[in-house]
Amino acid sequence: MRTNIKTHSGNRIVVEFDGKEVGLVQSVRMNDNYGLEDASGIGDIHVQEHVPTKAVHSISVSTMVLMKKNLRDVGIAPQNGDDVLAGLVFDICTYSKDTGELLRKYVSCSYDSGDVDVSAHRITMASAQFKALDVVGTLI
Template identity: 65%
Template sequence: MRQNLQTRSGNRIAVVFDGKQIGLVQSVRANDDYSPEAASGIGDIHAQEYVPTMARHSLSVSAMLLNRGAMLQAGIVMENGEAVLQGLVFDLEVYSKDDGQLLRKYIGCSYASGDLEVNKHAIIMQSAQFYALDVTGQGA
């Protein structure tokens, strides 16, 4: 008998602030854009290569559950624009459910926009847009 693990399913997506997990994400769609610009020589209209000019990592999240107690304990309270100006960022980590391996990590995520629902004991973002400073991992 052998184990056939050619695909991954049931991955876990954790929201991590200062090394501590403060929430989970139901679904994330990530976009990595390196804004390539054409480089050509004088008198030549053909691009010789496309040079990356700016890395932009954007994340679209659905159903993110944030643990209110863990957020308060970590000193995170994003109640308004002035609170957001504190510059608090978090990491979004994607783990394999099969073996717990870290597949992809989005570093330094900042909240851009979204829909928020507040219930007892929990804060649920139904949809949100974040921007990350960097990304690591191959995600496979």
């Protein structure tokens, strides 16, 4: 017998916020944007180079709201503007559940925005967006 696992799956990945697991995270979307700007000159329509101007790393999270271990209870999502002004930062990491190996780490993350969806006959959902100062890890 042999193992045939060649892809990463959400079933085999752990997401940690500031070293803590938050219950029932449904999705994490990680985006890296380097603000490429076209470099071309007068009299030539052809771009000669795409110059990176600013690295923007953003993370979007969707989670079911639990009675405990939700984003606010563990201090990841601020309660109000006063909490935001404290300037607290943290890391968001994804690990392989199989090996414990770090897949991707977003460094010095700040809460950017979020919302809560309360609907009839549905589990209450929350989403949050974060900005990171840097990113490491090449496995996803």
